[in-house]
Amino acid sequence: MKRLGQRFFLGLVLVLLYAPIFILLIYSVNSAKFSLQWQGFSLRWYQELFQDRALWEAFFNSIALGLCASLLATVIGVLTCVNLFISRQKQHALYLLLLLLVIIPDLVLGVSLLIFFNLSQIPLGFFSLLIAHITFCIPFVVLTINARITTMDPNLYFSALDLGASRYLALTRILLPLLWPAVLSAFLLSFTLSFDDVIISYFVAGPDFSILPLAIYSLVRAGVTPELNALCSITFGLSMVLVVISHRLSRKTT
Amino acid sequence: MSEPLIEIRQVSKSYGNTLILEDMSLSIYDGEFLTLLGPSGCGKTTLLRMISGFEQPDAGEIYIAGRCVNQLPPQQRDVHTVFQSYALFPHLSVFENVAFALRCKKIADSEVRTRVMEALSLVQLEQFAERGIQQLSGGQQQRVAIARAIVNRPQVLLLDEPLSSLDYSLRKAMQSELKQLQKTLNMTFIFVTHDQEEALSMSDRIVILNQGKIAQIGTPRSVYETPRNRYVASFIGEANIFDIDVQNVNGKSLQTIVENVSLSCPNTGDFQAGDRLHLIVRPEDIRVWGLSEIENSDGMLPGKITEIIYKGSTVDLKVKLASGKIISASEFFDEDDDKLEYSPNENVWVQWLPGWEVLLPYEN
Amino acid sequence: MKTKAYSVYILYIWLFLFSFLPLLLVLAVSVLSKDSNKLVTLPLTLSNYAGLFTPVFAKILLRSVLIALLTTGLCLLVAYPFSYFMIKSRHRSLLLLLIIIPFWTSSLIRTYALIAILKYKGLLNALLLKWHIIDAPLSLLYSNFAVISGLVYNLFPFMVLPIVNNMERFDFRLLEAAQDLGASRWAAFTRVFLPGTAAGVLSGCILVFLPAMTLFYIPNVLGGARSILLGNLIQNQFLVLEDWPQGAATSAVLTAILLLLLACYRQQNKGRAR
Numbered sequence: 001m002k003r004l005g006q007r008f009f010l011g012l013v014l015v016l017l018y019a020p021i022f023i024l025l026i027y028s029v030n031s032a033k034f035s036l037q038w039q040g041f042s043l044r045w046y047q048e049l050f051q052d053r054a055l056w057e058a059f060f061n062s063i064a065l066g067l068c069a070s071l072l073a074t075v076i077g078v079l080t081c082v083n084l085f086i087s088r089q090k091q092h093a094l095y096l097l098l099l100l101l102v103i104i105p106d107l108v109l110g111v112s113l114l115i116f117f118n119l120s121q122i123p124l125g126f127f128s129l130l131i132a133h134i135t136f137c138i139p140f141v142v143l144t145i146n147a148r149i150t151t152m153d154p155n156l157y158f159s160a161l162d163l164g165a166s167r168y169l170a171l172t173r174i175l176l177p178l179l180w181p182a183v184l185s186a187f188l189l190s191f192t193l194s195f196d197d198v199i200i201s202y203f204v205a206g207p208d209f210s211i212l213p214l215a216i217y218s219l220v221r222a223g224v225t226p227e228l229n230a231l232c233s234i235t236f237g238l239s240m241v242l243v244v245i246s247h248r249l250s251r252k253t254t
Numbered sequence: 255m256s257e258p259l260i261e262i263r264q265v266s267k268s269y270g271n272t273l274i275l276e277d278m279s280l281s282i283y284d285g286e287f288l289t290l291l292g293p294s295g296c297g298k299t300t301l302l303r304m305i306s307g308f309e310q311p312d313a314g315e316i317y318i319a320g321r322c323v324n325q326l327p328p329q330q331r332d333v334h335t336v337f338q339s340y341a342l343f344p345h346l347s348v349f350e351n352v353a354f355a356l357r358c359k360k361i362a363d364s365e366v367r368t369r370v371m372e373a374l375s376l377v378q379l380e381q382f383a384e385r386g387i388q389q390l391s392g393g394q395q396q397r398v399a400i401a402r403a404i405v406n407r408p409q410v411l412l413l414d415e416p417l418s419s420l421d422y423s424l425r426k427a428m429q430s431e432l433k434q435l436q437k438t439l440n441m442t443f444i445f446v447t448h449d450q451e452e453a454l455s456m457s458d459r460i461v462i463l464n465q466g467k468i469a470q471i472g473t474p475r476s477v478y479e480t481p482r483n484r485y486v487a488s489f490i491g492e493a494n495i496f497d498i499d500v501q502n503v504n505g506k507s508l509q510t511i512v513e514n515v516s517l518s519c520p521n522t523g524d525f526q527a528g529d530r531l532h533l534i535v536r537p538e539d540i541r542v543w544g545l546s547e548i549e550n551s552d553g554m555l556p557g558k559i560t561e562i563i564y565k566g567s568t569v570d571l572k573v574k575l576a577s578g579k580i581i582s583a584s585e586f587f588d589e590d591d592d593k594l595e596y597s598p599n600e601n602v603w604v605q606w607l608p609g610w611e612v613l614l615p616y617e618n
Numbered sequence: 619m620k621t622k623a624y625s626v627y628i629l630y631i632w633l634f635l636f637s638f639l640p641l642l643l644v645l646a647v648s649v650l651s652k653d654s655n656k657l658v659t660l661p662l663t664l665s666n667y668a669g670l671f672t673p674v675f676a677k678i679l680l681r682s683v684l685i686a687l688l689t690t691g692l693c694l695l696v697a698y699p700f701s702y703f704m705i706k707s708r709h710r711s712l713l714l715l716l717i718i719i720p721f722w723t724s725s726l727i728r729t730y731a732l733i734a735i736l737k738y739k740g741l742l743n744a745l746l747l748k749w750h751i752i753d754a755p756l757s758l759l760y761s762n763f764a765v766i767s768g769l770v771y772n773l774f775p776f777m778v779l780p781i782v783n784n785m786e787r788f789d790f791r792l793l794e795a796a797q798d799l800g801a802s803r804w805a806a807f808t809r810v811f812l813p814g815t816a817a818g819v820l821s822g823c824i825l826v827f828l829p830a831m832t833l834f835y836i837p838n839v840l841g842g843a844r845s846i847l848l849g850n851l852i853q854n855q856f857l858v859l860e861d862w863p864q865g866a867a868t869s870a871v872l873t874a875i876l877l878l879l880l881a882c883y884r885q886q887n888k889g890r891a892r
Binding site for chain 1: 625626628629630632633636637638639640641643644647696699700703704706707713715716718719720722723724725726727728729730731732733734735737741771774828829831832833834835838839849852853856857862865866869872873876877880
Binding site: 159162165178 | 306307308327328329333334335337339341343344345354355358359402403406
């Protein structure tokens with residue numbers, strides 16, 4: 001009986017958690033425009049979506065931005081983690097700074113970068129967004145990779161050197177293959193963070209470079225529309241797939 | 255003695271404010287099985303790492319085959335290490351692990367195959383070549399680590415406490431295997447351990463370290479039978495230590511008083527009357543007699559049994575002497591000697607044969 | 619072999635330029651004055667901070683804090699039993715994944731999904747009417763209720779994950795030991811389990827309270843123009859009023875409050891660890 005109660009509670013919370021998304025999905029294929037009545041299955045909103053050029057542009061911009069930002073953040077993060085691991089130095093100041101970055105609210109980060117870009121005359125657009133996104137992705141990359149690298153035996157790298165490998169070989173043949181799932185997972189996570197970011201992008205995007213989350217934001221403020229339902233369903237679905245893959249990867253043990 | 259293969263000249267090393275190695279000099283000869291023995295923190299692993307190239311000395315030089323290697327990185331030294339944690343590459347098969355050093359030198363596939371299988375057969379693991387590392391037991395992983403380090407036929411093999419994570423019977427088996435292997439390959443092995451029994455059974459020479467300095471170097475026998483100082487005497491084997499004063503000296507023997515009993519022993523250290531000494535007797539050299547067995551107790555110390563520990567092949571006894579000092583005695587079961595049944599608090603006589611003790615100058 | 623970690627310097631420089639420096643600039647701007655052309659100008663002044671000592675700001679701050687506290691409390695109330703049941707369940711890893719998904723996906727979209735449910739002609743009202751629980755539709759959107767619902771809905775996973783993390787490491791044999799010594803189940807819960815999981819609870823509360831104070835788009839979307847919380851205020855000051863010094867000052871005060879809370883948390887932790 002108690003078991004049943006527990007399962008009921010768990011189920012209820014999960015239903016409440018996912019119901020709104022589910023409803024969103026259902027209404028995105030509802031052929032009715034404004035009513036909540038079910039008026040038949042229809043993909044017309046998705047069709048309308050595909051024809052919306054402005055949204056397509058925003059979508060591709062977000063993808064491009066996400067790929068660049070997560071790539072660079074991952075590279076910097078991997079280099080840092082590997083280097084710290086090899087040199088066996090403790091960098092407390094670095095961890096503190098990264099922790100600070102995670103703790104400080106996105107709002108304040110966005111504001112601070114806005115001021116920075118303005119004072120340094122960097123125009124608001126793709127590059128300002130890229131810099132901002134890399135900056136907030138890095139702590140998560142470092143966190144993800146560090147979680148994996150600290151479980152590795154440092155002697156693996158040293159024994160490769162001992163047996164005659166150059167530093168480059170030891171890195172590419174031994175360390176990186178073992179780290180690969182964590183690196184990929186960090187990359188996917190960064191991409192998701194970048195793709196979905198609203199608050200920081202809000203402050204540093206500027207008028208010319210449109211990205212998807214901000215496009216969604218202005219549409220959301222305007223009200224509920226079926227086309228928006230379709231858009232949100234797709235975006236959410238995409239993020240969800242990435243998260244699941246990333247989760248599976250980070251749990252993979254060699 | 256030929257020229258040493260490795261020469262360590264006045265090497266010092268500190269970490270921060272702690273001095274790990276102090277002005278250490280050591281010569282290691284080609285083809286010998288040398289053990290660095292000492293407790294944790296004595297600097298033996300640091301010394302090993304300096305030979306392999308992962309640490310640089312703060313002062314002094316290290317020479318390998320006549321060449322100063324202070325600036326030489328580990329990749330370029332003809333020295334390989336077997337790590338305590340084995341450090342086998344988990345994503346490579348046994349074959350590829352062993353082949354790694356050869357692949358780094360870009361050796362042709364056919365030759366790699368021959369040499370890897372040769373190394374694996376030396377450690378009796380030929381059938382395991384295609385297995386993954388996780389499928390192997392601890393002992394098998396150990397052997398792969400060794401095969402991997404010798405496939406290149408380095409001049410020197412360093413082994414950093416490689417047997418410490420194996421259980422007792424496996425350890426014993428591996429000890430003799432390693433010794434055999436070293437003889438077969440005629441390679442210089444430098445072995446690090448804190449287990450003195452291991453050191454005694456495997457080594458050609460033992461270097462005993464104490465807080466960054468060499469306490470004694472010698473063959474297992476010389477180190478055990480003629481320790482040079484109190485540290486070595488108590489570190490290797492067990493030792494009962496008496497602090498004595500030399501009463502007088504007659505020719506080659508000296509007279510002293512131990513536990514109110516007058517004893518005479520050979521004057522091995524050319525000591526003078528009035529010298530303060532340590533008199534050291536090993537437990538296995540002490541004979542314990544029941545009161546009823548002895549008529550003449552000259553030269554014997556009276557005592558009382560406080561503890562009896564049955565160890566299968568031996569019986570270890572703790573005997574409390576008249577002054578309250580407790581000594582250890584170890585007796586082997588001898589079928590002819592039926593008196594090996596002792597009771598707690600039994601009064602006994604304790605003696606050793608003159609010449610079986612070791613005399614050392616007194617240290618504070 | 620100690621090699622210098624050169625590429626760590628890349629990170630140091632990056633963080634300094636794009637993280638540490640901008641934050642310093644916020645402080646700097648907060649003591650400058652507003653200018654219609656260049657946005658900020660001398661003279662140095664503390665008037666921006668003085669401008670925060672007004673009843674209007676106090677009211678906003680108070681509302682933000684209350685809403686954040688309420689959000690945190692509600693999240694905790696649901697998340698604590700949820701976490702407990704979750705780690706006891708056979709489907710633990712699946713449940714964990716289901717909690718992680720909302721954690722990493724766009725909370726804007728999830729907030730938007732709530733609108734369809736909460737609005738005047740929305741699903742909730744439709745269901746309540748259908749089941750005759752109410753006679754006329756409730757005006758749920760654009761209210762404190764909507765904002766809190768939105769915050770709880772979005773931040774719930776942030777509360778669950780630290781608590782689960784902590785609970786997993788709890789040694790349940792301690793409860794057996796307590797009962798063996800004579801404690802009732804309730805006593806074992808309050809005297810052993812609760813204190814044992816307090817660290818996770820505290821982390822979760824921090825992870826919910828901080829964003830609840832600063833997420834501005836949720837009150838924006840669900841609360842409408844009437845709902846001004848701290849996050850909206852700052853957003854307003856920067857992008858609508860273009861009063862950067864004032865905005866910077868508000869941000870600085872907000873950050874200071876949050877860092878203070880964190881410092882208290884660390885103090886608590888240190889005391890506990892002893």
